[in-house]
Amino acid sequence: MTDIRTNWTRSEIDTIYNLPFLELVYRGASVHRQYHDAQEVQVCTLLSIKTGGCPEDCAYCPQAARYHTDVKVHKLLEVEEVLGKAQEAKQAGSTRFCMGAAWREVRNNRDFDKVLEMVKGVNGMGMEVCCTLGMLTEEQALKLQEAGLYAYNHNLDTSEEHYGEIISTRTYQDRLDTLNNVRKSGISVCSGGIIGMGESQHDRIGMLHTLATLPEHPESVPVNALVPVEGTPLEQQPKVPVWDMVRMIATARIIMPKAMVRLSAGRVRMTLEEQALCFMAGANSIFAGDKLLTTPNPDVVSDQEMFQILNLKPRAAFKEGEAPVHFEQIPSAQQ
Template identity: 75%
Template sequence: MSNDIRHNWTREEIYDIYNMPLLELVFRAAELHRKYNDTAEVQVCTLLSIKTGGCSEDCAYCPQAARYSTGVDVQALMKKDEVLAYAQKAKDAGSTRFCMGAAWREVRDNRDFDRVLDMVKGVNEMGMEVCCTLGMLTEDQAKKLADAGLYAYNHNLDTSKEHYGEIITTRTYEDRLNTLDNVRKAGVTVCCGGIIGLGETHEDRIGMLHTLATMPEHPESVPINSLVAIKGTPLENNTKVDVWDMVRMIATARILMPKTMVRLSAGRTEMSISDQALCFMAGANSIFAGDKLLTTPNPSFDEDNQMFQLLGLQPRKAFKEESKQYLRDMVEA
């Protein structure tokens, strides 16, 4: 194993990396990014809310929490045909990963879960990497999703363990980690990151990265979100995160987890192409594309296509890691 791929990072080491002079930090991250990834490739993902609003959780940033008055209408679980039509549209526009999100506290073994399993099968048959974010999962539920063809499961830590209780009180940090363990046991890849701009300190950001980078296996995908402050939520008056903070987080994540897909996620509507280019240079190699991220605005497919052309980027192919492994197996055979 390369010395670059480590799981024993200390907080002190991460503190020193995070607090490097910014240009030096970006340079070091870009070096590692070029060493382990194709820097011309960006994974394009699309996120669809298949069941919106009415969630019993109290996540302070989320417009879908039932207890906040944010203007988000509660909508029942979408029909499979509608979801597959949306997935096809995303695929035609260049997305290779399709993520379905449901505003649930946890998955329940009922007819709705059976319908989601059917959706997973349908999207998988389209040749797209299929991802879900459905709340907490048992090991058995994770296995059912895997059997249906689920490629990735998103379950974000959001922030550090120390700051977590300030943002969410309806479930614990351990609940989050247990779900991630269940996903791993089922053989599904892990998508796990967080949000900056929640009122956390720089130490909290370092703490969240420490948790991710010291997992026995690094998450295959780490989304870095900038808070989109929504009227009606407890964080509606939080100040916008500076782009340099996003660059610093992305660069640090890239150094700590060189092979991971680092996703430039929520907050891109507030970023110029120059801002996003800096994030790509610092190691971001994945974005969400499409007009919405669940219920928050996002740049359109056309805007992203123009940016890709300008920066000389191209969408990463679906199942690239599996294709590489297949070729290696063929050579060894």
């Protein structure tokens, strides 16, 4: 069994990342099988519960108020609407429901009270509940934990060295402080990043090194490929090669063996064969539905077909007594 380590060096991670491609995939697959069922992939749904108007300047994000994009701003959704969307997601095969709000940080106000009600409601459905709401204090994290929040997403985005090229409205340490507050509250940590933002290989390895040397590894590590959006500073960035995605996934799998490695944004631009390579290398989670917050995503029917072709099975929620949902049990949208 591969040891769980939090003392990785950059040099060690660099060596792994730069292994011959097929050797890297083989090692990632081997570690994956030690800790996970290689046929299981968790199906998650991500819903934007408050869209646009964000005061931050994240160069990749169409929800930043300062950029001119086609994103339509809307205030926080009502609790009933969100719970209805969660029920639809569960019926479509998702076992994890993520709620994202375009906030810089959580504020102790009526909107936060509504989010707590949403968390309680989704938790009551037997789904893993995740939120991504921006910066979070320890007190706020505890309130979310008491409401039943299972995971909190707060991505590092990139390396500390490259961070200033992407974001100026909050610091790298702000992100690490939020992760620490989440960890102290007892909520599981979801944190990864985005590749394709003009970063170097050194930056990619730096981001993985930061994640893998936290006191505890994140339980969930999303690997996103940039989806360039017109109107943002990164709109002209080229498509990320699948080989880079696979290297990131396999390296993350090897250095953080127990984590759920999530094949996240950018999947809409990948073929079935390219996604299969990612699963082979150690990815074991996807986001389902036609949209990830504001960017496009493969539709449910395409994912159903992919699961059938690759003989994958949806992973059950971590709640006790939650039965796994199988795609073949889900009515096709074409029927």
